[in-house]
Amino acid sequence: MITGAPPIVTRRVGIEDSHTIERYLATGGYDALRAALAMAPEAVREQVDKASLLGRGGAGFPAGRKWSMLAKSDTTYLVVNGDESEPATFKDHLLVERDPHQVIEGTIIAAYALQVRQAFIFCRGEFALGLERLQQACNDAYALRALGESIFGSDFSLDLVVHPGAGAYICGEETALLESLEGKRGFPRIKPPYFPAAIGLYGAPTVVNNIETVSNLPWIVSNGGEAFAALGHGSSTGTRLFALSGRVERPGWYELEMSKTTFRDVIYDPSLGGGVRGGAELKAFIPGGVSAPWFGPDHLDLGLDQDAVGAAGSMLGSGSIVVMDEATCAVRAAWRITRFFSRESCGQCTPCREGSSWLEKIMARVEGGQGRESDIDLLMDACDNIAPGVSWPPQQTTICVLGPSIPSSIASAVRMFRDEFLRHVKDGACPMGAGR
Amino acid sequence: MAHLSEDNLERARRLVAVYPERRSALIPLCHLAQAQDGWLTEEAMEDVAELTGVTPAEVRGTASFYDMLHTEPVGRHVVAVCTNIACMLGGAYELLEHVEERLGVRVGQTTADGEFTLEEAECLAGCDTAPCVQVNHRFFGPLDADGFDRLVEDLASGALAHEVPRHGILCRVERTVGLRAHGAAAGAGDAPGAPGAHGDDGGVR
Known part of the structure; x- marks a missing residue:
């Protein structure tokens, strides 16, 4: 690392067979869990608070605060979000394939801190190898008594299910993920409640944490929250x-x-x-x-x-x-991103469903050289209907944040490279040769 | 008369048992059905419905939302070429053009011999190896035209039989413990079993 900070979540990634239980145990694996079990659950939560660990899924919400919102109930759940689908994101993919035990150990530590007795790891379905390694790691963790009844002889018990997704970007949204885990279409839930910590899986209080977020927990427990916060x-x-x-x-x-x-x-x-x-x-x-x-x-x-x-x-x-x-066509890049949102809109909310597909059609027309100068205003007007003001952070007219995410690329391209849109119109073709 | 085999019905019941509510097993059971048949047949959806306590229409309605669940037959190999932003910047559309030519089908079609179905995928999280391709959800990349041709040859010759099982077989490691929510012992017993075995064509057939 160029700043001299130690690697935390990738510290085993370069090691051969880093995904196996043998290698994990030989490199200090499950020591942090043993240490956590010797602490009171509140003490573990305190370390995570001290670490000021921000959620690594995308919203950047403080993990400790999310935990503190978990409503008191006889039945609570922990769901680890590994449905990584945001285009150009491939970090969780790495962590499930190369260090699945770290994901599981982090999950168990989180469950212990929250005193949750049933956890799920929702892994993106397209990660076939990742699913195999996670399931193997889960089996091995049960055999080690790191999962199941009386973990390592303590009075804490936890069951863990590795759950495969089936291909839908929207399931990365935490309420859509819970719907999917309940065996339904991945439709985001209407807010409020804003957090599954109030009403989550099967209506019970649920914490949803990202794969990378929980992967930090073994290090935080072993080294202390202050050491993490010092970085x-x-x-x-x-x-x-x-x-x-x-x-x-x-x-x-x-x-x-x-x-x-x-x-x-x-x-x-x-x-x-x-x-x-x-x-x-x-x-x-x-x-x-x-x-x-x-x-x-x-x-x-x-x-x-x-x-x-x-x-x-x-x-x-x-x-x-x-x-x-310099050879990248900004119009083409924004068109491709818009096409993605158009394909992945779940269809519940009109501004997102209709807006994304109209935006995609207009962007395709401009990129193909059939656009009009007025298309630029038309694009921004449609963006304004999805996220009024087209400002940052965006205003929202939809159930979830997929809708207000759509204008980002178009508004960026128009604001930064307006001339490029005009050249497409004037030339009747992509000036960059439509290559990339 | 169930469509799922006896073995798969037993696997299905064990899967249902690990969830606090049986409908949660709906998607895993659809994957199981695809592992048996390569795609999701009407008869399999009826079995899934019965096992999860919903109607067959609800199974179809759910399955049709998801890209990985195929309610129409697909080829033995489903080739998914990612064209999203990172792969596009690495030449994915040029690659896709070549793939269409090499396989002789367009996106969404299956070759006449039933070997290949071609899909254009959204980001598969393989952007460090752009442009990337998945075959039955196993990653290959970065690929150029020659690389893709070699991949097709290796798939046809069986050289990749272990790395790329036929379409539908997703996770070949089975859960070896069958614990119900909150720790109550379920069908498969509460003692940890042996680690799941990797078979040639997978634990799930």
């Missing part, structure tokens, strides 16, 4: 797993100290992204998944800091950074 800066503590892709020399995952690492480091450092591919000029980059507004080269020196990126008008979101170079 990073302000509210952005610890390290985070970033996914870098697009027109960059070295696409890949990089675990980086939050706040102290900049976008310039990620994209250009020889040990990280290694620069724009072929030495080309950077045109723009997406800082946190395709729901996030784009940044230009003038934002390269921003730190990977949740508050700073938010104040600059975008978000760290799911931790995925997509690089576009």
